[in-house]
Amino acid sequence: MTTCEWIKCAERMPEQGATVLVTVYGSDMIIPKKGESVAECIARQEREIVEVSIAFLGEDGWYAADGFPMVVAPTYWAEMPKPPKREK
Secondary structure (H helix, E strand, O other), rough: OOOOOEOOOOOOOOOOOEEEEEEEEOOOOOOOOOOHHHHHHHHHHHHHHHEEEEEEEEEOOOEEEEOEOOOOOOOOEEEOOOOOOOOO
């Protein structure tokens, strides 16, 4: 089994337009719990929510695989793995 090599976005970005796997910490839906400030909510979501998805880097930022801009920027990316060979 092969594993992904996760690369920090702060160290190196993928080529523009290349489809890659990305890791996002947090959410674009900021819904504070009762008594929680927005800043506390964002910090909690960054600890609790981890998402891996397919995306690409455009000229003006990250886009999800469906072409919509990503609100929460990825912190890590990895090259897409090769698909499995088709069984006959």
